[in-house]
Amino acid sequence: MGILAKRSKDKNIIDTVFTMVKKASDAKVKYGEDNVIDVTIGALCDENGKFTIFDSVSEVYKNLDKMDIAPYAESFIGNNDYLREIKSWVLGKHEEKFSVGAIATPGGSGSVSSTLKNILDPEETLLIPNIGWGPYKIMAKEHDLKIETYELFNEKDEFNIESFRKKSSEIMKSQGKVLAIINDPCHNPTGYSMSGSEWESIVEVMNDLSEDGNYILLNDIAYIDYAVKGYEESRKYMERFTDLSPKNLVVFSFSCSKTLTKYGLRVGGSVFISNEEKNVDEYMRANEFTCRGIWSNVPKGGMKLFSTIQSDEILRDKLTKERDSYVKLLEKRSKIFLEEAYEAGLEVYPYKEGFFITLKIEDKKISESLEKLNRENIYPIQVAHGIRIAICGSPSKKLEGLAKKIKKIIG
Numbered sequence: 001m002g003i004l005a006k007r008s009k010d011k012n013i014i015d016t017v018f019t020m021v022k023k024a025s026d027a028k029v030k031y032g033e034d035n036v037i038d039v040t041i042g043a044l045c046d047e048n049g050k051f052t053i054f055d056s057v058s059e060v061y062k063n064l065d066k067m068d069i070a071p072y073a074e075s076f077i078g079n080n081d082y083l084r085e086i087k088s089w090v091l092g093k094h095e096e097k098f099s100v101g102a103i104a105t106p107g108g109s110g111s112v113s114s115t116l117k118n119i120l121d122p123e124e125t126l127l128i129p130n131i132g133w134g135p136y137k138i139m140a141k142e143h144d145l146k147i148e149t150y151e152l153f154n155e156k157d158e159f160n161i162e163s164f165r166k167k168s169s170e171i172m173k174s175q176g177k178v179l180a181i182i183n184d185p186c187h188n189p190t191g192y193s194m195s196g197s198e199w200e201s202i203v204e205v206m207n208d209l210s211e212d213g214n215y216i217l218l219n220d221i222a223y224i225d226y227a228v229k230g231y232e233e234s235r236k237y238m239e240r241f242t243d244l245s246p247k248n249l250v251v252f253s254f255s256c257s258k259t260l261t262k263y264g265l266r267v268g269g270s271v272f273i274s275n276e277e278k279n280v281d282e283y284m285r286a287n288e289f290t291c292r293g294i295w296s297n298v299p300k301g302g303m304k305l306f307s308t309i310q311s312d313e314i315l316r317d318k319l320t321k322e323r324d325s326y327v328k329l330l331e332k333r334s335k336i337f338l339e340e341a342y343e344a345g346l347e348v349y350p351y352k353e354g355f356f357i358t359l360k361i362e363d364k365k366i367s368e369s370l371e372k373l374n375r376e377n378i379y380p381i382q383v384a385h386g387i388r389i390a391i392c393g394s395p396s397k398k399l400e401g402l403a404k405k406i407k408k409i410i411g
């Protein structure tokens with residue numbers, strides 16, 4: 001028998017990130033900081049390699065009233081002003097075009113996980129990209145779901161809409177419902193962002209398949225505030241959802257982790273839209289139960305922090321300005337790496353913006369390439385079908401010459 005439930009017996013996190021982070025820090029002790037290139041760090045750091053904490057956010061948090069932090073939240077689904085502000089921040093001027101619901105969740109992770117739980121039954125299949133954030137698979141296992149993957153890119157390095165349609169259609173045929181995850185913009189780990197016409201094709205697939213059942217799309221927008229084109233433009237594609245069939249629901253998984261650089265506060269949310277109010281009401285009812293049944297409520301101070309900043313034009317502008325300086329920094333770092341990669345013939349997935357660049361490496365060569373890089377004191381992270389270079393955590397000077405060096409080492 002044993003102490004574990006049957007479904008928990010084979011739960012086992014293989015943490016490739018932790019192992020590599022440890023190797024990098026051991027190397028720094030042994031060889032000195034300057035002689036190690038550590039591109040494992042998935043958090044934003046400044047040009048001195050220091051963890052970024054936005055002053056415009058810390059100041060507000062420091063001045064919150066004790067009563068804004070210590071008590072429970074106003075309700076299981078979150079504080080009212082927080083829910084109002086995340087709807088408005090996530091959807092912008094598109095908010096009034098749809099039926100809209102929102103709940104606060106512990107980070108973006110809580111949003112993704114509760115969506116899997118409330119949309120799919122155990123043994124049903126979740127559709128995710130073949131290259132993507134690792135925890136999607138862990139969360140699927142947590143909810144006893146199966147996984148199917150669509151190819152993220154076609155041979156032209158564009159979003160592979162054919163694969164997305166084919167896999168969606170197979171799942172719709174077999175289970176009469178589809179839940180698919182997209183992580184846009186600033187896809188983790190490739191840095192891809194979809195174009196307006198790629199989004200249009202997604203809506204087309206959702207509508208075509210909704211003849212046979214409900215199509216639910218989860219867009220993980222953890223990095224939306226790092227899109228180079230800015231607030232309005234990065235939300236422009238949402239306009240296309242006005243064409244969605246009433247059988248569709250779109251869930252945006254929002255996270256304050258990157259938006260405020262407050263990873264440890266554990267504040268995020270699901271903002272969900274549909275052209276049929278009943279879908280939003282049903283989804284809300286189930287999620288309210290999940291909030292109470294799993295985490296009870298989200299830290300009040302984190303919610304207050306976000307709503308205080310977003311509802312005040314001056315505070316909001318200050319934060320936007322500070323964050324934008326990091327968007328520019330990421331642009332600068334990506335240019336350094338990508339221009340050299342191009343010159344050296346080092347293949348990368350189609351990066352547009354965001355925290356990570358991923359090298360295209362044949363699966364059978366990934367371990368060998370990592371070993372070779374480690375031997376030269378370069379520490380990146382293994383991901384599905386590639387090797388991730390975290391430009392977010394690495395000062396520009398450490399990125400200079402890196403692509404050429406990598407090409408020389410791995411061939």
Ligand SMILES: Cc1ncc(COP(=O)(O)O)c(C=O)c1O
Nearest residue numbers: 107108109133188222255257268
């Ligand atoms: C792609 C992606 N989605 C969601 C998250 C959610 O993070 P959190 O739960 O801290 O909001 C992360 C954080 O690393 C991420 O990279």
